[in-house]
Structure formats: C-alpha cells, structure tokens
Amino acid sequence: MSPVETSIPAGYTKVFGRPNSLSDAPTTYCPGCHHGVATRLVAEVIDELGIQERTVGIAPVGCAVFLYRFYRCDFVQAAHGRACAVATGLKRANPELIVFSYQGDGDLAAIGTAETVHAANRGENITVVFINNQIYGMTGGEMAPTTLAGQHTTTTPRGRDVATTGYPLKISEMLAQLDGPTYITRQSLHDAPHVAKARKALLTGFQNQVEGKGFSLVELVASCPTNFKMSPQKANKWLVEQALPAFPLGDLKVRD
C-alpha cells in the first residue's frame, strides 16, 4: 500500500502523525478506553518493522471487532475465541505473512482458552495482543475470567465471589510454564512510561515473528471506564491500585 501523503504548510515541521498502518476511520472505542492506545501502538510497530504489506490481522468479537476498519492491512474476523486457530491456519498456509491476533480477556482467556494454550504450546510463529481489562466490554460489563475478586460487574452484582466463580485467571503465567512459547510479557497502558514499555514489548513480539522465533504474547492491562462506571482518571487509578497487584507487570518468559 502507498504511504498516506500529508501536506505540511510552509514553515511547519511534522512532529507527530497517524501511523501509515492506521486508516483515517475514527475508532469506535469509548472515551478513556485503552483500546485506542493499543490499536495505535500496534500500527506504529507495523510501520517501524516495515511489514504493513505482508501483515494479516485477526479481529476478535467484542469492542475491537471493527479493527479491520482502523488498520490499512489485510484483516479477517474470527469467531469468538478462535483467533489463535485462525492465525494458525493463515500462518501455516502462507508462512510469509505476518499474522497477529488482537483479543480481549473473554475471547482469549475464557471461550478461547484451548485455542490459545495449544497455539502457544505448538510455538506457532504468530503474535498475540491480549487486552486484559477485567471485564466484558461490548456485551455490557459482565464478569470476565480476569475480573478481580470482589469486583462488581453486571453478572457479579454483589462482587465476584471467588468461592463460586473462581479467581482472576492468570493466563500469561500459565502460558509461561509451557515449553512452546518464545515470549510472554505483561505490560500496562495507564501512563506514558508504561505505554512506552508496552510499545517496546509489542515491537519485540512482532520482531520475534519476523525472525521466525515463534509464539509471542503481549498482555496489556487496560481499563474500561464505561463498564467500570468510572471517569477515565478514576479507572486509571483503579487499574494501578487494584488490577496491577493481581496482574504484576514484566516479562514472564523470554527465550532467544
């Protein structure tokens, strides 16, 4: 695809712009949602690695279902939870492609647990972007596998009772125990320094695939102000104080 040309008036210098891999379609995310940040970071990484023309993205079911509109690369929409199996089919059929899935916590860690675990265990040479915002977004704020103990959602109106609904699922820790994956990391999107780290992690996750190193998963802890019924600022504070203790940041597995 040709780069998007932007005319810069005389006397001005361009210091910031839209990544070439992003389209000019406005996103459909709510104000304060971290999906917008994650979506942009992935586009920046695709630009930086120069892989736009061989990248195929996999859109999930949920808030990011319209990802194919936001990017300027080939895209397929997968059934809920099946992205890692679809990615496997794409990559095996055409190993020249750079294949990434972008999945939420319900998609990846509930209905798609088996697909995720086994793609990781096979060491599929794909990149998985995992948005952990501890709640189902598009369906209306129901409990996710990552919902925190005591957290109120529309299906845990009295708070998540771990005695009957289990504990926040630490899927990245689970995957890090396997021999198959190459890179499993958890980062956060709540402030600029962490966004910079998240970008670096995504770059590693895609670079691994370019170099044929195998399965990379970048978990991004995010917030959902709309369903948390909080202002973006308060949701960010909640992320730091409540979510990060349950989901500690850092690399969980790095294999060269």
Next chain:
Amino acid sequence: MSRTLMRGNEAIAEAGIRAGCRCYFCYPITPQGELVEYMARELPLREGVFLQAESEVSAINMVYGAAAAGVRTMTSSSSPGISLKMEGISYMAGARLPAVIVNIMRGGPGLGNIAPAQGDYFQATKGGGHGDYRLIVLAPSTVPEAAELIMLAFDLSDRYRVPAMILADGMLGQMMEPVELPAPVDPQSIPARPWALTGAKGRDPNVVLSFDLDPQGLKEMNRELQQTYREIQGTEVRWECVDTEDAEIVLVAYGTMGRIGKTVVRLAREEGIRAGLVRPISLWPFPYEPIRKISAQVPTVLTLELSAGQMWEDVRLAVEQRAQTPFFGELGGVVPTPRQILSEVKRYVSS
C-alpha cells in the same frame, strides 16, 4: 490408467491431495481414522501442511484461516465431530470461504456408535450451524465415486465460494474397492482468489468478514448468498437413475443405501417386479425435479435411509402426493440386507 485397491477413507485423502488440498486440519475420530493417518503420512511429503488440532472447533477454524489465506484446504470428521465444527462452518458460509468438509457418518445421536448411519442428513442439508446458509452436499455411494466427488467438491466450492461437504458413512470409509484415481489438478487451473489475504501489496487491504451490524448491509450480504444458492440449485443438481423408465415402484436412496438399492432393483427385476431407483448424488441441491417427474408416472416412491427418515421429507416435498411415499429405514448403525428391503418392496406392488 491403473486401478488401486483402496479403503474409502484413504481414497478420499488421496483424491483430496490430488485436488490440490494444501492444508489439512483434523481431530482424530472413528470411523475415519485412516483418512487422518493417510494425510499425516502423505501430505507433508507433497508440499502440504498436516496439522492435528486440539479440537474439532480449532480444526475448522484453522481451515477458516487457511481458506482466508487463499489455499485449497479441507478437514474431515465423523458425526459428533461435525457437530463441533458447525460454528466454524456457519462462519465460513457467511465469510464466503471455500473449503471441503468430509463427514464419515456414524450412529447417533450423542456418542452413538461407529457403525454406518445416515442420521446427519438434516444437519448437512438444512443448516446445522446458525443462520440462513447452505452447504453444497455430495453423497458418494462407492469408493471410486468418493474420490471423484472430492475433486468436484473442491471445484464447486471454489466456483461459488460456498463450503462443500462430502456426506459418506462408516461403510464407505472402511470398505476397500479398486479405484482409478483422478489425475492431479494442475494448480494453474485453480481459479484465482483476488479476495484472499495475501498481504496488501500493490492493492487496497482485503478483509474477510461474516458480519455487518447494519441490518440493510447484512440483508444485502444475505441476498447475495441466496442468489448464489439459487444459481447452484439451477446448475449443480446431480443424481443417477436406474431402471426408472418402466418402473412400477421407484426407490430413492443415497450413499451406502443407494448402493444397496441398486441390488434391490436387480433382485426385484429377477422376480418380475419392475423396480427402479433414483440415487441423489447432490443432497443439496436436492434433485426435486427428477423425482417430481418420475412421481407422476409411478404409484409408489419408496425412500430408503439409514435413519428415521430425513431425506424422506425432501422426497415428499418433491412428490407432493402424486404417488404414495412410504419409508423404510434402519437405525443405530444397523444395515439392512437387500432381501429385507425386497420384502418391503413387495408390500407395495400388486403383481
């Protein structure tokens, strides 16, 4: 051309490779295990991808991915496994992805057993998954025909961008017969897939979707699908007639039952009963018109199935009470003998 003695499952696998299948994804299940094993052995040696998935659900979604990447791809299973694939099949129908799905049917419902049965006719021809969609469904009755129909299934699926199913049963999968294998397809003859996800180089991005949140948009997507289905109904109906011209009773049966039906016709004729047979080869599109025409000339159209009477509904839709439409079926994986069916035939002929 030389003939090779092959098991049905192996002939299907070999024909699939010759049809240009580049990626095969599966989950093991009887009675089609030989198909999986043949692919595991042969496909990697012939520039193909074999992958055993963690589930039927994953296998069909790998097919979805490989089809989106633009290669010929297939999967195979047996009844309970096909039920699990239904989600992915509906998505493929919606996303217009071509692929071939083989169902070596066994007894059901539930875990059932691994004996030959035809209880998945409704699932294959009427939906099975959610939404307004159809599969092209082809039903072989011999091992050579199974090999032939695999080639056809890939061609039709590519031509119409509609997934195709081979509906066979445990008898066909397990039985050995001499097969004249079809010549390998020239890859150059496979239609181009300008819609495939090959990387947006020198073109705008391609997207493969099965959804449109705008009702008018989804209506249009569905309208195009239905238009394709009508076209298929107009041009791709396939059936075989045996001795129907002078028949006083016509049997309608497909697959293994169709094969037994041929023997029944021969035995009946030896006893002076003018029996004939219509054997649907495409179960969808169903040969309504040929059966309709024949039903105007005979008093009895007897449907034979290894089920409680599923295709029977389509036969009755075709006959529309022009003739009587009795049914003979067996259940649970029990296969009737031609003599048993012949005595049933005799109940309906006055001579």
